[in-house]
Amino acid sequence: MASQRCIPFFLSLLLILVLLCIACTSQELGFCRAYIGYIKTVKDFMFQDSDLFTDLALVSTKTFDVDSFGAKGDGKKDDTKAFKKAWTEACSSTTTAVFNVAKNKKYLVTPIRFKGPCKASLTMQISGTILASTQQSKYKKDERHWLRVDKVENLLIEGGGVIDGNGDIWWSNSCKVNKTLPCKDAPTALTLYKCKTLMVNNLTIQNAQQIHVSFDNCENVQVSNLQVTSPKDSPNTDGIHVTHSQNITISSCVIGTGDDCISIVSGSKKIQARGITCGPGHGISIGSLGSKNSEAHVSDVIIDGAELTKTSNGVRIKTWQGGSGNASQITFQNINMKDVKNPIIIDQNYCDQSKSCKEQDSAVEIINVTYQNITGSSADKDAITFDCSKHHPCQGIVLQDINLTRENNDGTKAICNNVELTYVGTVIPRCPKDTIHDQPIFRTYSYH
């Protein structure tokens, strides 16, 4: 408690701090930080229960508001230049920086690359809406990305705002929607590329041109409280995509799009997802893997706690014929399905192209996959499908405490081709007797 007698001292400290702030803004800054450290020590000693000094110490954080770099935020004027300038300044700040996008405004922007490395840790505070320009000519230079953050470490992206890909025009130009058009990729709304120690929290990402958020070559990432939405008929609009990344935790996200809620593809390991609400969409996927005879590796994946509603798949592993490598150490657990087609599916004959895929001997192998405590309702009779490769059967598959039924109590069944399978506890439905090879019980794999 600051007693009466402390007040003059308190005021003089305040004065020193104000002078210090002036010094800080005009000079760079090593001594300044040390000084703030010193002030904090004084504060800790004098006023243990006051937050005032902590707040004042935050003067070492600088805010770069896109508005002060000329952004209008009226949803009409192109604010790209202001965003670029604000980013350049924020990224070269030697003290903690905040790149700020104000609340209750809508900023129209064309593709932007937020390039790192930056000099200090950084927050992108997105409280307003960032809306994608639909001017297709602006995407010529890089057709795969709209907002792309490159090689930034110690980054926090948050703020409760909206990233809107404004995707209609891209969807209607998709060959999946208009069969007369050639197939080509549309931009990913938000790409984190080669980022390390990254948190993405509390944002809405909607109507992406194609993928909503992609983690590409990233490490040590925490993703939470995202709301990811686009219409259920929007083509290839994956929610959260993970590629060539490791140590990624995705939690408490609500995802409903036209494609996979979460897709985890080659080069990814140590991926966890918890508390996922998914639907509409194509469910939670590992893959597709091994397209065009490629080598793929995915391992140490846990999907723990999910509710899927009216999706076209539940938990899926999909590989093309002709690939190599393996997907291993995968657990899907504590998942509830509501009216889901293909609640549990491994598809090693995946073929997402107009002409049929030819039969090939090689395959991305699928090894050690545990399904545990998966319940709820299947929209189709076939609640479990293991369509594995003839030459590379799925190995180490465990079904434990599974109960997938149909709304009308019609009974469900399992399709099981080339799978080495173990049952633990009650499993409904089970494979027809003659199709499975029993094997010793594999331990549930878990990654901590």
Ligand SMILES: *[C@@H]1O[C@H](CO)[C@@H](O)[C@H](O)[C@H]1NC(C)=O
């Ligand atoms: C999200 O951010 C907004 C604005 O900062 C805040 O009001 C809200 O409480 C946050 N929500 C969560 C779940 O963190």
Ligand SMILES: *[C@@H]1O[C@H](CO)[C@@H](O)[C@H](O)[C@H]1NC(C)=O
């Ligand atoms: C499909 O694309 C073609 C070629 O651009 C166009 O002429 C046609 O109107 C489009 N169809 C629809 C239904 O949009």
Ligand SMILES: *[C@@H]1O[C@H](CO)[C@@H](O)[C@H](O)[C@H]1NC(C)=O
């Ligand atoms: C994984 O990432 C978290 C941050 O999200 C970090 O705290 C942890 O140390 C990382 N683990 C490893 C093994 O690098």
Ligand SMILES: *[C@@H]1O[C@H](CO)[C@@H](O)[C@H](O)[C@H]1NC(C)=O
């Ligand atoms: C699976 O792939 C890993 C590389 O990710 C490799 O080290 C391992 O030998 C492969 N295992 C099998 C059984 O093919």
Ligand SMILES: *[C@@H]1O[C@H](CO)[C@@H](O)[C@H](O)[C@H]1NC(C)=O
């Ligand atoms: C099984 O999963 C459901 C979610 O679908 C969860 O509520 C429940 O607690 C889990 N049961 C056990 C024994 O972990």
Ligand SMILES: *[C@@H]1O[C@H](CO)[C@@H](O)[C@H](O)[C@H]1NC(C)=O
């Ligand atoms: C599969 O699990 C078994 C038993 O736990 C283990 O010995 C083997 O190394 C695992 N295979 C892969 C490819 O991870």
Ligand SMILES: *[C@@H]1O[C@H](CO)[C@@H](O)[C@H](O)[C@H]1NC(C)=O
């Ligand atoms: C499986 O689920 C159905 C529908 O919820 C329920 O009626 C049935 O009792 C469950 N069976 C077991 C063995 O838990």
